Amino acid sequence: MEGDRIEEATLANSPVDEISHLALDIGGSLIKMVYFSTEKDKPQKDGRFLNGGLYFLKFETSKINECLDFISSKQLRCRGIQHCGFPASDKNIIKATGGGAFKFADLFKEKLDISLDKVEEMSSLVSGANFLLKAVPSEAFTYVNGQRNYVKIDHNDLYPYLLVNIGSGVSMIKVDGDGKYERVSGTSVGGGTFWGLGKLLTKCKSFDDLLEMSHQGNNRVIDMLVGDIYGGMDYLKIGLSSTAIASSFGKAISENKELEEYKPEDVARSLLRMISNNIGQIAYLNALRFGLKKIFFGGFFIRGHAYTMDTISVAVDFWSKGEAKAMFLRHEGFLGAVGAFMNYKLVEEFPNSNSLVGDLTDNGIIECRVHVSS
């Protein structure tokens, strides 16, 4: 199952050559990058189209220099572009979104002489999600009892949907069509909270380690369960089972245990459940409010992490009494970056040709053809 995750390209295995276009989503904790590259052994040009793939890469925002080095090393601005006849005016411009597009604009200018062309964050998320949902078969899936079930998206019945993007914080966007959307809600309890609190509580060094740890933990050690209050019994009167969490971290009150005496795995697990559950609940309430049947969860918090998806799914299922299903996206973390990339208007628009783009290869690269303007 974990193998189903999108494998982001790493610095080592990313195709060295031929990066032509690149877009960034610079968030509070992570930089997400999407770039298009042709492949050496395939015919590159096909009439007005260029064959290649969309590659995905991430950096920690605090290590932005790694990102700058990468861009610099790829000689992005010259080679691919000149070869393929992209207009020269594009050469010093990168499409970027996320708060960091503002914050780090000067840094890019100074270090790389590149201007960041800022693409509005919400519109990036939405166009990224719309593209992925329409272009990539088996992009969306539900997660029930550890089982991924891919959902076939009917392009004619996609809208409206609720897009829940879980980054450092959480944005909830009601999407009514291409370019038609509204941020209806959100919460500050998101990925940044998980990582931030987790780091304080467990001394864990990275987000992924923390997620990994949570997988091995047992939240019952720290959470106060309904059964803890009602002497092991369910509180049937209000439909709460004895294993339902009554109070996250509620047991940390009563016992004379210090932080060091708790296993970091257990702490991570409690934290993950608390945050996932909360997001699931607020998302469901918002979907209900606007009568939305589809809820897609994206953003870097999820990372294809089974337990996270499971908790969110359970929360949505619980609060909706089975009426609503949480759906996830394979490229969850890259919605904004893909959206920014779309802003180049290179990728063939839909639904001109639905065979045009959208094959997902094993390593998560989206094969596609981009439009070459003459």
Place this chain on the structure above:
Amino acid sequence: MNINEETKNINEKSNSEEGEDTGKEMVPPVANSIHRSSSRPQLDLSGAAIQGNFEERDPTILLPNQSDDISHLALDIGGSLIKLVYFSRHEDRLVNDKRKKSMKERFGVINGNRRSFPILGGRLHFVKFETAKINECLDFIHSKQLHRGDNDNAVIKATGGGAYKFADLFKEKLGVSIEKEDEMDCLVAGANFLLKAIRHEAFTHKEGHKEFVQIDHNDLYPYLLVNIGSGVSMIKVDGDGKFQRVSGTNVGGGTYWGLGRLLTKCKSFDELLELSQRGDNSSVDMLVGDIYGGLDYSKIGLSASTIASSFGKAISENKEIEDYRPEDISLSLLRMISYNIGQISYLTALQLGIKRIFFGGFFIRGHAYTMDTISFAIQFWSKGGAQAMFLRHEGFLGALGAFMSYEKHGLDDLMVHQLVERFPMGAPYTGGKIHGPPLGDLNEKISWMEKFVRKGTKITAPVPMASPRTTGLGGFEAPSSKGDTLRSDESNLNVGVLHLVPSLEVFPLLADPKTYEPNTIDLAEPNELQYWFTVLSDHLPDLVDKAVASEGGTDDARRRGDAFARAFSAHLARLMEEPAAYGKLGLANLLELREECLREFNFFDAYSTIKQRENEASLAVLPDLLMELDSMSEETRLLTLIEGVLAANIFDWGSRACVDLYHKGTIIEIYRMSRKKMQRPWRVDNFDAFKERMGFGENKPPRHKRALLFVDNAGADVVLGMLPLARELLRRGTEVVLVANSLPALNDVTAMELPEIVAEAAKHCDILRGAAEAGGLLMDAMISIQDSPREKSSSTPLMVVENGCGSPCIDLRQVSSDLAALAKDADLVILEGMGRSLHTNFNARFVCDALKLAMVKNQRLAEKLIKGNIYDCVCRYEPAS
């Protein structure tokens, strides 16, 4: 409503609730002698009788056939606090009760429709203990004998997690069984009761500003009750006993405390909360500005200071937990959780179409920042369409609900006007924070206060800086200091003692009882508040002197006088800090607080000697005055009488200006001088309209059938002012009811004192004598029954009735049932004096004719109210509306 009807109601009620009670049937019935044929036993009201004297203010009903197993105590045993609600049935006996009784035996104070009240009069007390110090709680229960039912197998109702945990301890130490009540049942029952019965229970809290919300009892349901305990329950309440848990979240108080403890090493919840007050969350939270380089994300309406990600900054590589300030962590946590609860509550309410959201539970604790954050979340997400409301008794919902789960508590039937909340010393502190064990007797209380004054540290309100040896004279420091150290818990809500007074009713002649507001002066305005506080502070030394003298000037009286001065100063200081601490604050409340505070320290009638002296002096000159009046034409006399009322109103110990006057002449001199100065037109002068109504115009309207005269001060005011006016009305065939205070307040005449005054006056006046006899005022042998029966029966009666209060002002929403009964036939109301016609009721409208008479003896009030000057007069006549 008579007793039979009430029995019927109780029957109906028990039937309607039967269906829901099936669960409780499983519980073995409490051992008592009553055969439980239905799910709920009924009060056996046969042979009910008022216990003690009929004229008591809130008589206890004796139910001889009812086995006395009514429990007096219920508990909510939580993880950190034990909340206790107990009922004390008997009024503390007043020292002058004996005198009062003998007076009542000598003079019949008029009986309206005597009725019985199926609810017990008494008091509901709210006390908190720390769960860790449960022994203090046990001791308290034991010392008050609260656990003692008449049977051996006493049962105490309890809710909360500890109800199971400590059951054995209660059995062992007190020999009582704990009967566990469902928490949610209790919460809802408690909330419903409070929202219906307490006038100033619910309030909003925005940006540190508290505002009480008027709850329309007919439009209360449905509401969302959000109880923030360890976890959060959101309950949709549709009515009494009708509710459903619709939502909740596991991120609640337990999360705050649990995570907070792990992150900050705090030792207690309060300590953690305390820390948050000095925190800055921007060092821990990732703000929108952090992501956007200090810019707002205005497109979606997020400002730079909006939290984008709670704890999002804590991901920083090079900082460990030790590098963050615990204060910042606590604040960040508090904001995260409060905001989250607010958001989910709003979304839930929206989903269910509920307009009102009330928050309660131990997490809130009257903490300003918590309430502000929740309010902000609701406001933000609803775009101002919804608002969060909080409850003053929020910590006691469960305990109150448990109390109400006793079969016989009678609280269901209580109406808002039958409850009076008092704030005795000690109660503000036990109600807000816990400071030592609750106080037993007065002596303990005084010692406790003396201790705190010496220590000067732990008390939550600033205390007066009087040295212990003074008599409160001049030792008072104006309560204007707002030092930071004293403000740490400024938003702690104070919970007083609830007096259940079943005999109180809404004055039936109010034109619009729903919108009626007794206070003319709104103390919400800081200047106004400051002014009146200064007035009361300045008057305090003189008052203490009088009070001590009235008790014989003994050492004990002196000590009590000191304690009173300290206590009242502490109240003032507390209110200066937070005017809404005791509910909505009006001048009437403040003046009543002072009287209650005096009574609390056993000063029952500080002005008794003064009143007596002035009554005697005035009565001595009354015959001359009456002769003078009788020599006038009817028309001239009416004007002279009104002039006389206004002139005599100058005799007022409540007014500083008048106290100074007293030293300058005798009563009759001042009276005559004052009346001479009564030049019309007065500042407010509707006399002509009144005169016309009295039949001196072109029309001859029918004479009034019955007039209610609300009298003010003892002495010249009543004897030379109101009594002659009453006599004139009687002469014209209008029945007169003199309405006076039930309890002393300043030098106001009381209903107890009036019969004696009338009897004395009647010695020299046939009109008064006949009327007093007809009104049943002169039953004593001191008036010989030599008058002919013919005269007696034909006289228009003069009656006296107590108004149900003990304050210089009057809140007409809560008057004695006797007054209410007599008012039903009245078609003229005359309110006299500043307290009853200016400070309160100046804007009150009545369904009958009303005359408001007062001399303004305060420059500021004169300017504010009538754009006039001190000693200006008000004669405001308003025909029936």
